[in-house]
Amino acid sequence: MSASVANSSTKVVQGAPVLMLGAVGVVFGDIGTSPLYTLRECLKAAGGVSQANVFGIVSLILWSILIVVTLKYVSFVMRAGNDGEGGILALTALASGVAPERLRNVLLTLGVFGAAMFYGDSMITPAISVISAVEGVTLIDAQLTAWIVPISLVILTGLFAIQKHGTSAVGKVFGPVMVVWFVTLAALGLLHIVQHPVILEAASPTFAISFLAHSPGTAFIVLGSVFLALTGGEALYADMGHFGKRPIRLAWMFLVWPSLVMNYFGQGALVMMHPETLKQPFFESAPSWGLVPLVILATAATIIASQAVISGAFSMTKQAVQLGFLPRIPIVHTSTHEIGQVYVPFINLSLFAAVVFLVVFFKSSDNLASAYGIAVASTMLLTTLLMYFITHCLWHWKPLATALVIGPFAVVDAVFVSSNVSKVLDGGWFPLLAGATLFTVMTTWHKGRETLVDRMKAENLPLKDIIHSLCRGSHPPSRVDGTAVFPGGVAGMTPTAFMHNLKHNRVLHKTNIFLAGTTDNVPHVRDADKAVVEDLGDGCYAVRVRHGFMEIPDVPVLLTLIQKQIPGWTYDAADTSFFLARDTIRATGESKTMALWREKLFAFLGRNAAQAAEYYSLPPNRVVELGGQINM
Structure with a gap:
């Protein structure tokens, strides 16, 4: 799943064909590389090649893609845009904003868990994608088997090393390469379908139903491998804000979906004719002269798929920071x-x-496939549960209509989650452990911030009262020229940096601006709606700031926006000082809402957070930091 975002001007300037090409290059990389290993893993789980197994599994793959990707995501979930944006956190923000008050914390928890599981997926996708492509070299020369892991590590090291340079230049070739990839998938599939057209009978759902009914125990295990064909389906929704609904839907319906289906059917036809190709049915489907080019193309496609997931992790992190997780x-x-x-x-x-x-630990795509699926399946189920609140509370569907749509999707998702549970001991523990760790970190930070804000509201005096008593009392502080800005405060409360400045410097600037920010449940907030200024008198102004969860605060830019709301004042960087509190959080075990170990974790996270000056885009030579200690 990826969560890239582009500015609105890009959407206006670019036409549908350009956006479709971009969507092919970014959105479909993960699901587009699934044919490298999916059918192979399904047939191994089923016990080998037989007509019943091949027809049943190919039918299951076809109908799973139809139900989960085409019907659920393309036709249904993509309707639930949060101001045009998608993804599990965007959906969580939208659902929690319309759900009943008593359920909002529950929905936030579910969304955070889904986001944490996404990070687990972000770890496995590059590993399994690249190593499965490199395994194709064993058909060129069996002696190259020992080089699979080293070659994969070199490719992945290079991929992560170039991230700091950005992906704009490389991104221009993503679309064309992936178009060639999907056309190749379709051509290879068609080649073997023509040779064994009876495989087309597997399009009937009766084969899938028969396979499930004949041996339920084996079929249940096989479903865990069938799910590999769906990994990456969440990306269609997550990248909606970048490309828009229509380009993604058109690219899926007219290129990606047909290519995937033809390739899976072609692999099924191949193993029916030549059961010995089961070890690597994807690469075996190529003619001998095309094997080397196919390995190169597959490696390029898996790098692109990995890039999309990595970029998605970056974007998800930005959202989580803004939402306070x-x-x-x-x-x-x-x-x-x-x-x-x-x-x-x-x-x-x-x-x-x-x-x-x-x-290094799993060494092959076979072993990695055992770890893959449980995290993605969990995220998909949570998406369905969140969609219930969208349909019921936002779209105001009748209960029967909601149940008829959400119910079947939830059942399918639950079946895939339960079928992947069998993978936990074989490697599925890794994404679950990673996800659980991140979930703990995210919920602890969120709860810790809430606790600190509550304490500040209880212990700090209202800002209006402090300003009034200081400036109109019998001994007002000395005033100095210039502007003092206090970012990151709590609305209505006196910032600790302001009190520290008075205590140590015993002066008050001519103009004082107190910024208190909140993050809305929308991706972006218009400049005209970003800030509301309240005149507190005596040259002091309280500014309530709103940001979307896709935005990063830029205080200097914000100050230029509010100039018109402060009569006679103009932002001058050389005449402005920014005062920040650099408080040390101390775990005491006295909190009634957090255990001591969570207090210590919160304190550790606080000590290692990025500098506030950098986060708020403040000019370094105009920042004053004043320290203190806060007991939890």
């Missing part, structure tokens, strides 16, 4: 034109370490 993390914008192109060094390094571990 992760501490401030250094985020680098790699493009002056595309606001969605960001690079997050910490996430890049963490993903790289996890991917290297997976490749």
Whole structure:
């Protein structure tokens, strides 16, 4: 799943064909590389090649893609855009905004869990995609088997190393390469369908039903491998904000879906005619002269698929920071034109370490397939549950209509989740462990911030009262020229940095601006709606700031927006000082809402958060940091 974002001007300038090409290059990489290993893993789980197995599995793959991807995501979920944006966190923000008050925290928890599972998927996708492509070299020369892991590590190292340079230049070739990939998938499939056309009978759902009914136990295990054909389906919704609904839908319906179906049917025909090709049915489907080009093309496609997932992890991190589920993390914008192109060094390094571990530990795509699926299936089920609140509370569907649509999707998702449970001991524990760790971090940070805000509201005096008593009391502080800005406060409350400044410097600037920001449940907030200024008197102004969860605060830009709302004042960077509180959080075990270990984790996260000056895009030479200690 990816979550890239582009600015609105890009959508206006670019036409549908350009957006379709971009969507093919970014959105469908993960699901488009699934034919490398899916049918092989399904047949192995079923016990080998037989007509019943091949027809049943191909039929299951076809109808699973139809129900989960085409009907659920393309036709249904993509209707639920959050101001045009998609993805599990965007959907969570939308659903929690319309759901009953008592359920909002539950929905936020579900959304955060889905986001945490997505990170687990982000770790496995590059590993299994690249290593499955490189395994094609064994058909060129069996002695190259020992080089699969080293070659995969070299490719992945290069992939993660180039992230800091941005992907705009490489992205221009993503679309054409993936178009060639999907055309190749269709051609290889068609080649073997023509040779064994009886495989087309598997399009009937009766074969899938018969396969499930004949041996339910085996079929249940096989479903865990059938799900591999659906990984990447969430990306269609996650990247909706980048390309729009129509280009993604058109690309899926007229290129990607037909190509995938033809390739799966072609592989089924091949193994029916030549059961010995089961070891690598995808690469065996190519003529001998095309094997080397196919390995090269497959490697390129898997790199593109990995890039999309990595970029999605960066974008998801930006959303999580803005929504208050992760501490401030250094985020680098790699493009002056595309606001969605960001690079997050910490996430890049963490993903790289996890991917290297997976490749070295599991060594083959066979083994990695055992770890793949449980995280993605969980996210898909949570998406369906969140869609219930969208249909019921936002679209105001009648209960019967909601049940008839959501019910079948939920049952299908639940079956896939349960079928993937059998993979936990064989490797599925890794994404679950990674997801559980991230879930703990995200919920702890969110709860810790809420606790601190509540404490500040209880202990700090209202800002209006402080300003009034200071400026109109019997001993007002000395006033100095210039502007003092206090970012990151709580609305209506006195910032600790302001009190520290008075305590140590004993002066008050001519103009004082107190910024208190909130993140709305929408991706972007219009400039005209970003800030509301309240005149507190005596040269002091309280500014309530709103940002969308896809935006990163830029205080200097914000100050230029509010100039008209403050009579006689103009933002001058050389005449403005920014005061920030650099407080140390101390875990005491006295909190009534958090256990001591969570307090310590929150304090650790706080100590290692990115500098507020960098996060707010403040000029370094105009920042004053004043320290203190906060007891939890």
